[in-house]
Amino acid sequence: MHLFYTPDITTETYTLSEDESKHSIRVLRLQEGDEINLVDGKGSFYTAQIKTANPKKCVLQVINKAPDFGKRSFxxxxxxxxxxxxxxxxxxxxxxxxxxxxxxxxxxxxxxxxxxxxxxxxxxxxxxxxxxxxxxxxxxxxxxxxxxxxxxxxxxxxxxxxxxxxxxxxxxxxxxxxxxxxxxxxxxxxxxxxxxxxxxxxxxxxxxxxxxxxxxxxxxxxxxxxxxxxxxxxxxxx
The missing domain is CATH 3.40.1280.10 (SPOUT methyltransferase, trefoil knot domain)
Known part of the structure; x- marks a missing residue:
């Protein structure tokens, strides 16, 4: 599972930072159409698809959002x-x-x-x-x-x-x-x-x-x- 921390995600289209873009495209060798997961640190877990596999500006399309992911009662x-x-x-x-x-x-x-x-x-x-x-x-x-x-x-x-x-x-x-x-x-x-x-x-x-x-x-x-x-x-x- 490829998981990225995106604390500022607010829309269905999101661009990874330059460091994360380089890591995903150059290191992990992900391509357009590949799916990755995102977390915002506030309880939301996202599934996203790579739309533009640019190592400087990797653009994602959110295809699913799971709020309160793993929320605990204590x-x-x-x-x-x-x-x-x-x-x-x-x-x-x-x-x-x-x-x-x-x-x-x-x-x-x-x-x-x-x-x-x-x-x-x-x-x-x-x-x-x-x-x-x-x-x-x-x-x-x-x-x-x-x-x-x-x-x-x-x-x-x-x-x-x-x-x-x-x-x-x-x-x-x-x-x-x-x-x-x-x-x-x-x-x-x-x-x-x-x-x-x-x-x-x-x-x-x-x-x-x-x-x-x-x-x-x-x-x-x-x-x-x-x-x-x-x-x-x-x-x-x-």
């Missing part, structure tokens, strides 16, 4: 403090998009070793992962935000903080799932005591991801997968 939001090694955050974004996620936020915490991120690069990775997984929805990626400010904006009743302090914590797999859930994942040195207390003060509940001590990016992906799996089981079990 919403997964993971907020994570980026690791010092950005490659590990890029890995998380890629895998989370493949598994299924609606929103990713990046937290600036007391113990954060990384103070900034390249959101444009992460968005490109997310687009690539969306195409790889044949999804029509591109997750929302939010730039760095200070932890105290971020937790003031979330719905505390459906937000959980995964920390390593020796407190009473519920296994994430045992929480009562809502349709929209946010999981907070701390930096490599964990959330500070002050941050945990701030979260508790907002009504955010503590969870654990299990007995293993996980790397930040692994914990974030485990949280994402766990919520996805719980919703899938919920949909098939009586």
């Amino acid at each position: 919403y997964v939001h993971v907020a994570v403090a980026p690791t010092k090694n950005l490659d590990r955050m890029e890995w998380f974004v890629e895998k989370a998009v493949e598994v299924g996620i609606e929103e990713i936020s990046f937290l600036l915490c007391d113990r954060s070793e990384r103070k900034n991120i390249n959101i444009e690069r992460l968005e490109k990775i997310a687009v690539s992962a969306m195409k790889q997984a044949v999804k029509a929805y591109l997750p929302q990626l939010n730039g760095m935000q200070a932890f105290p400010s971020f937790i003031q904006q979330v719905d505390a009743a459906n937000t959980y903080i995964a920390h390593l302090e020796n407190h009473d914590r519920t296994l994430l797999s045992q929480v009562h799932l809502s349709q929209k859930i946010c999981i907070l994942i701390g930096p490599e040195g964990d959330f500070s005591v002050k941050e945990i207390e701030l979260a508790y003060g907002r009504g955010i509940k503590p969870v654990t991801l299990g007995t293993s001590r996980l790397r930040t990016e692994t914990a974030a992906l485990v949280a994402c997968h766990t919520v996805n799996l719980l919703h899938e089981l919920k949909s098939v079990l009586p």
Whole structure:
């Protein structure tokens, strides 16, 4: 399947960008009459036919549009403090998009070793992962935000903080799932005591991801997968 990301598609005739045109005609060797698929990142999946096989301006004719393609009945939001090694955050974004996620936020915490991120690069990775997984929805990626400010904006009743302090914590797999859930994942040195207390003060509940001590990016992906799996089981079990 040849899948292209076309976020600005609005009409039944569409011209690929010069880079995408070159890729489709020179690299993939597609010809007039060949069919390709398009996604706009907003939920629409298109089938289109090549009308003009020009390597600089490849013109397409949309022949079918499937709205709400793969739309889910739940919403997964993971907020994570980026690791010092950005490659590990890029890995998380890629895998989370493949598994299924609606929103990713990046937290600036007391113990954060990384103070900034390249959101444009992460968005490109997310687009690539969306195409790889044949999804029509591109997750929302939010730039760095200070932890105290971020937790003031979330719905505390459906937000959980995964920390390593020796407190009473519920296994994430045992929480009562809502349709929209946010999981907070701390930096490599964990959330500070002050941050945990701030979260508790907002009504955010503590969870654990299990007995293993996980790397930040692994914990974030485990949280994402766990919520996805719980919703899938919920949909098939009586």
